[in-house]
Amino acid sequence: MALSQFLPFFFFILSCSFHLITSQPYDYPSANLSTTWINSVSADHSVNFTDGSTIRAILLRGTFGPKYACGFYCNGNCDTYLFAIFIVQTNSASRITLPAIGFPQVVWSANRNKPVRINSTLELTAQGDLVLRDADGTLAWSTNTTGKSIAGLNLTDEGNLVLFDSKNATVWQSFHHPTDALVPGQRLVPGMKLTASVSTTNWTERGLFSLSFTDDGFVALVESNPPQTYFDVTIGRLNASRGSNYVVYLNGSLALLSNSSNSSNSQTLVSFSLATSAQYMRLESDGHLKVYEWQSGWTEMDDLLTGFNGECYYPMACGRYGICSRGQCSCPKSSSNSTTYFRQIDDRQGNLGCSEVTRLTCNASSNHRFLDLQDVDYFTFTTDIRNTSMNTCKDACLRNCSCKAALFRSGLNSSTGDCYLPSEIFSLANNEKDKTRYDSHAFIKVQVEPEIAAAKEKRRVNGAILGSVIGVSILGIIVGIAVFIFWKKKRKANEDEEDYLDHVPGMPTRFSYDDLKAATENFTKKLGQGGFGSVFEGCLADGTKIAVKCLDGIGQVKASFLAEVETIGSIHHVNLVQLIGFCAEKSHRLLVYECMSNGSLEKWIYHGKQEQTLDWNCRRKIIQDIAKGLAYLHEECRQKILHLDIKPPNILLDEKYNAKLADFGLSKLIDRNQSQVMTQMRGTPGYLAPEWLSGVITEKVDVYSFGIVLLEILSGRRHFEASESEDQQVMVNLFRRKAEEGKLVDLIDKHSEDMQFYKEEVVKAMQIAAWCLQSDFTKRPSMSMVVKAMEGVIDVDKDLDYSFRPQTVSAIPYISFADSTPLLPSILSGPR
Numbered sequence: 001m002a003l004s005q006f007l008p009f010f011f012f013i014l015s016c017s018f019h020l021i022t023s024q025p026y027d028y029p030s031a032n033l034s035t036t037w038i039n040s041v042s043a044d045h046s047v048n049f050t051d052g053s054t055i056r057a058i059l060l061r062g063t064f065g066p067k068y069a070c071g072f073y074c075n076g077n078c079d080t081y082l083f084a085i086f087i088v089q090t091n092s093a094s095r096i097t098l099p100a101i102g103f104p105q106v107v108w109s110a111n112r113n114k115p116v117r118i119n120s121t122l123e124l125t126a127q128g129d130l131v132l133r134d135a136d137g138t139l140a141w142s143t144n145t146t147g148k149s150i151a152g153l154n155l156t157d158e159g160n161l162v163l164f165d166s167k168n169a170t171v172w173q174s175f176h177h178p179t180d181a182l183v184p185g186q187r188l189v190p191g192m193k194l195t196a197s198v199s200t201t202n203w204t205e206r207g208l209f210s211l212s213f214t215d216d217g218f219v220a221l222v223e224s225n226p227p228q229t230y231f232d233v234t235i236g237r238l239n240a241s242r243g244s245n246y247v248v249y250l251n252g253s254l255a256l257l258s259n260s261s262n263s264s265n266s267q268t269l270v271s272f273s274l275a276t277s278a279q280y281m282r283l284e285s286d287g288h289l290k291v292y293e294w295q296s297g298w299t300e301m302d303d304l305l306t307g308f309n310g311e312c313y314y315p316m317a318c319g320r321y322g323i324c325s326r327g328q329c330s331c332p333k334s335s336s337n338s339t340t341y342f343r344q345i346d347d348r349q350g351n352l353g354c355s356e357v358t359r360l361t362c363n364a365s366s367n368h369r370f371l372d373l374q375d376v377d378y379f380t381f382t383t384d385i386r387n388t389s390m391n392t393c394k395d396a397c398l399r400n401c402s403c404k405a406a407l408f409r410s411g412l413n414s415s416t417g418d419c420y421l422p423s424e425i426f427s428l429a430n431n432e433k434d435k436t437r438y439d440s441h442a443f444i445k446v447q448v449e450p451e452i453a454a455a456k457e458k459r460r461v462n463g464a465i466l467g468s469v470i471g472v473s474i475l476g477i478i479v480g481i482a483v484f485i486f487w488k489k490k491r492k493a494n495e496d497e498e499d500y501l502d503h504v505p506g507m508p509t510r511f512s513y514d515d516l517k518a519a520t521e522n523f524t525k526k527l528g529q530g531g532f533g534s535v536f537e538g539c540l541a542d543g544t545k546i547a548v549k550c551l552d553g554i555g556q557v558k559a560s561f562l563a564e565v566e567t568i569g570s571i572h573h574v575n576l577v578q579l580i581g582f583c584a585e586k587s588h589r590l591l592v593y594e595c596m597s598n599g600s601l602e603k604w605i606y607h608g609k610q611e612q613t614l615d616w617n618c619r620r621k622i623i624q625d626i627a628k629g630l631a632y633l634h635e636e637c638r639q640k641i642l643h644l645d646i647k648p649p650n651i652l653l654d655e656k657y658n659a660k661l662a663d664f665g666l667s668k669l670i671d672r673n674q675s676q677v678m679t680q681m682r683g684t685p686g687y688l689a690p691e692w693l694s695g696v697i698t699e700k701v702d703v704y705s706f707g708i709v710l711l712e713i714l715s716g717r718r719h720f721e722a723s724e725s726e727d728q729q730v731m732v733n734l735f736r737r738k739a740e741e742g743k744l745v746d747l748i749d750k751h752s753e754d755m756q757f758y759k760e761e762v763v764k765a766m767q768i769a770a771w772c773l774q775s776d777f778t779k780r781p782s783m784s785m786v787v788k789a790m791e792g793v794i795d796v797d798k799d800l801d802y803s804f805r806p807q808t809v810s811a812i813p814y815i816s817f818a819d820s821t822p823l824l825p826s827i828l829s830g831p832r
């Protein structure tokens with residue numbers, strides 16, 4: 001009897017134990033004084049993950065989903081452990097789960113310079129000190145809080161490990177001692193620094209890179225002597241007073257903020273639309289600053305600094321002395337001299353850098369020479385000598401033994417320029433980016449060995465003819481091998497790409513370029529030209545009509561293109577034009593959409609163009625369709641999608657006049673690839689919301705554009721009609737005047753009797769347009785509210801401001817990005 005009662009329970013436990021690791025529910029976020037935890041194999045809450053990491057959780061906070069825990073952590077060979085805070089997956093019963101993906105992510109550690117072994121102990125002493133001791137009792141780390149009336153230890157919801165006193169005041173917190181990562185809610189303020197690890201496997205703090213706030217701003221450095229900056233946002237440029245507190249704040253949006261309450265002083269560096277899941281940001285051992293997010297797996301969301309500088313402007317992009325050119329690495333060579341001064345450290349891994357064949361020595365400085373590398377640039381430039389000649393710059397480097405290179409930048413074709421004499425050389429970059437702005441020369445100091453040089457010279461004279469014959473044939477072989485390797489590499493790269501393409505599940509159909517060329521009859525029937533490329537009509541072999549969009553200028557992009565295509569292709573909504581396929585071949589990037597037989601809305605709404613006008617019912621349906629499509633993009637997709645170019649040409653009609661949005665998601669796709677330049681203002685004048693000028697935009701810019709389109713549909717005219725008298729040209733101004741006079745009916749499309757018949761309803765729709773056009777974007781409705789308002793379910797806001805700010809094209813600032821250009825708000829906060 002008793003047994004049969006227990007049996008099911010027993011089996012329940014058994015079956016659960018495959019998924020659940022701990023034997024009891026476990027939400028243990030705080031601890032009292034005089035508690036000791038031992039890092040022993042038999043400890044509770046010990047979990048081995050398939051990536052080789054093991055954790056022994058001490059405190060865990062929260063249930064269900066990615067949550068913070070702290071405890072012992074090891075990775076790979078578990079000889080040594082860290083006392084760390086990490087993010088683990090938990091179930092609804094607060095148990096740590098063992099997912100197939102999503103291993104613990106360490107966001108802080110106490111002892112990365114002094115890892116401890118098995119049987120080490122962590123103790124919160126009776127005196128209030130949190131002490132980590134190795135197995136032999138040696139001190140590894142301590143908070144030094146003895147005598148500060150500590151009452152307990154708490155792991156907060158945000159992942160902050162806190163020692164608090166009897167008044168619950170925080171005495172010590174891990175947030176004040178960041179390692180290489182930041183989590184949402186954590187601040188990096190002056191005096192704090194993120195320091196990268198040595199490598200992804202060696203977590204010792206002596207990595208090369210650091211990120212901090214200084215008086216000069218937000219800087220990422222190589223920790224050489226003196227340090228070399230590879231990224232900075234100078235606070236002066238943000239024009240706020242010095243001495244105030246600047247923070248990197250990761251909270252749904254990663255922001256570079258001042259601590260002043262004046263929000264116009266705070267600048268968003270990068271923001272994400274996704275804040276629904278766990279995130280963290282890490283300064284990687286290669287100097288990249290990356291943001292990760294949990295999306296049923298840890299996903300890299302952003303590589304923050306690359307957008308500003310490009311891959312080649314990372315100090316270790318090609319290792320020391322390596323020259324980076326479009327992601328390829330090579331070693332400095334003399335153009336006039338066959339002597340080899342640098343060798344690749346590893347032939348198969350060019351990015352490990354180059355080593356000097358003969359080391360530079362100070363006591364033989366008469367044998368110093370320069371390799372002259374034209375159009376070679378460096379990720380940083382500190383002017384040591386201003387307005388000087390190239391020769392003075394080189395001489396200065398020769399005289400100074402610690403100088404490793406003379407870097408010279410001058411205006412185009414100018415003989416004088418600025419000189420930088422670094423004492424340590426990291427990666428060099430082929431000057432592709434700024435070639436149009438300045439000339440750059442790198443003179444790399446090398447050591448020549450006089451005896452060897454002389455001996456070579458002698459041999460060369462003796463065997464001149466033989467030598468040249470052998471030389472030529474050897475050269476031929478080398479060139480042959482080089483060409484072969486290059487070809488192989490290239491082929492390999494292409495193959496990798498193609499492989500990747502074939503293995504993406506749930507993707508729209510992949511077409512070959514030739515398929516699409518045939519389908520579009522060699523791209524002859526052009527349907528239109530948009531901001532992102534041209535569109536051509538086509539027909540697939542099975543008779544399906546298609547529209548093929550050729551994207552301009554994103555040829556280099558591979559993985560990110562596919563990722564975005566996957567995103568766009570996975571979005572299905574009756575009011576969005578369906579992506580049915582794509583092509584990514586060599587530099588061709590094409591998207592294949594369903595064909596919309598009635599073309600764009602532009603063809604239908606402006607009077608004079610069409611004998612046949614659309615009736616109110618049809619227009620209302622079109623308006624509702626657009627609103628629903630946008631509401632879906634803004635509110636129902638996994639990732640919020642801003643369209644950023646809502647206008648009649650981007651709204652297409654099928655044979656039944658169902659309206660569908662085209663080009664959604666492209667803004668994001670293009671952004672990924674064109675770095676900062678594309679994060680500037682975009683869209684079409686006339687449809688741009690006023691806040692584009694302030695640089696901070698939200699999805700409400702689409703609502704504004706929608707408002708303009710709505711007015712155009714109702715009035716049957718363009719937002720700007722050059723043929724009208726001056727006071728009638730700008731529709732928004734006319735709209736304001738008519739609204740003030742209470743004569744909105746005057747605006748209703750005069751070419752349609754049907755529209756005139758439904759005056760009342762049309763005027764109501766105009767009020768919705770006014771709501772959408774509010775200058776203060778916070779007052780505009782969301783698109784789902786617009787949908788409801790069109791259905792008459794909710795009323796238009798009564799308190800509307802009709803003083804629409806008219807836009808003038810000339811007021812739009814032109815912003816282009818370059819490293820010496822101040823980072824204007826619109827660049828920093830552009831959509832991503």
Ligand SMILES: *[C@@H]1O[C@H](CO)[C@@H](O)[C@H](O)[C@H]1NC(C)=O
Nearest residue numbers: 028029030031032033035152
């Ligand atoms: C800490 O001490 C308090 C009061 O002595 C007790 O109620 C609580 O259960 C203790 N907490 C832990 C985690 O031991």
Ligand SMILES: *[C@@H]1O[C@H](CO)[C@@H](O)[C@H](O)[C@H]1NC(C)=O
Nearest residue numbers: 041042046047048049054078
């Ligand atoms: C985890 O792996 C270690 C060896 O690395 C082993 O000693 C230990 O028993 C394992 N623990 C669990 C819970 O599987």
Ligand SMILES: *[C@@H]1O[C@H](CO)[C@@H](O)[C@H](O)[C@H]1NC(C)=O
Nearest residue numbers: 039040041117118119120135
């Ligand atoms: C850890 O301590 C246990 C118990 O004291 C002991 O049996 C074990 O050998 C120790 N392990 C190591 C690696 O020292």
Ligand SMILES: *[C@@H]1O[C@H](CO)[C@@H](O)[C@H](O)[C@H]1NC(C)=O
Nearest residue numbers: 110141142143144145172177
């Ligand atoms: C505690 O004090 C020791 C010795 O003064 C010091 O080395 C250590 O860095 C301090 N620990 C912390 C967390 O400040």
Ligand SMILES: *[C@@H]1O[C@H](CO)[C@@H](O)[C@H](O)[C@H]1NC(C)=O
Nearest residue numbers: 030154155156157158164168
């Ligand atoms: C511990 O942290 C939690 C969550 O952040 C908080 O609610 C709680 O008040 C903290 N407890 C103490 C004693 O500080």
Ligand SMILES: *[C@@H]1O[C@H](CO)[C@@H](O)[C@H](O)[C@H]1NC(C)=O
Nearest residue numbers: 030151164165166167168169
């Ligand atoms: C400290 O925080 C705990 C838990 O949040 C609460 O129960 C306690 O009353 C607080 N004590 C004081 C002195 O505020």
Ligand SMILES: *[C@@H]1O[C@H](CO)[C@@H](O)[C@H](O)[C@H]1NC(C)=O
Nearest residue numbers: 158184185186250251252253
């Ligand atoms: C995140 O930001 C919002 C709005 O700025 C703020 O209300 C909230 O407290 C922040 N959350 C954290 C964890 O800091």
Ligand SMILES: *[C@@H]1O[C@H](CO)[C@@H](O)[C@H](O)[C@H]1NC(C)=O
Nearest residue numbers: 198199201202203204206207
């Ligand atoms: C990690 O890097 C440090 C500094 O370069 C080095 O001293 C240490 O030996 C390395 N540790 C391992 C396990 O490789």
Ligand SMILES: *[C@@H]1O[C@H](CO)[C@@H](O)[C@H](O)[C@H]1NC(C)=O
Nearest residue numbers: 236237238239240241242822
């Ligand atoms: C920055 O602010 C100062 C006054 O606080 C002002 O004089 C200066 O013109 C401003 N610079 C820019 C670029 O806005």
Ligand SMILES: *[C@@H]1O[C@H](CO)[C@@H](O)[C@H](O)[C@H]1NC(C)=O
Nearest residue numbers: 243244245246258259260261
């Ligand atoms: C900003 O930080 C500075 C320096 O830490 C501090 O003096 C100032 O009071 C802070 N201002 C605000 C509004 O918090």
Ligand SMILES: *[C@@H]1O[C@H](CO)[C@@H](O)[C@H](O)[C@H]1NC(C)=O
Nearest residue numbers: 239240260261262263264265
């Ligand atoms: C906020 O800063 C802006 C510009 O820096 C300034 O014009 C405005 O007056 C400030 N507002 C407050 C409340 O300090």
Ligand SMILES: *[C@@H]1O[C@H](CO)[C@@H](O)[C@H](O)[C@H]1NC(C)=O
Nearest residue numbers: 334337339369370371448453
């Ligand atoms: C080129 O090689 C010769 C010896 O063959 C050497 O004397 C000379 O300094 C070299 N030039 C450079 C720029 O390295």
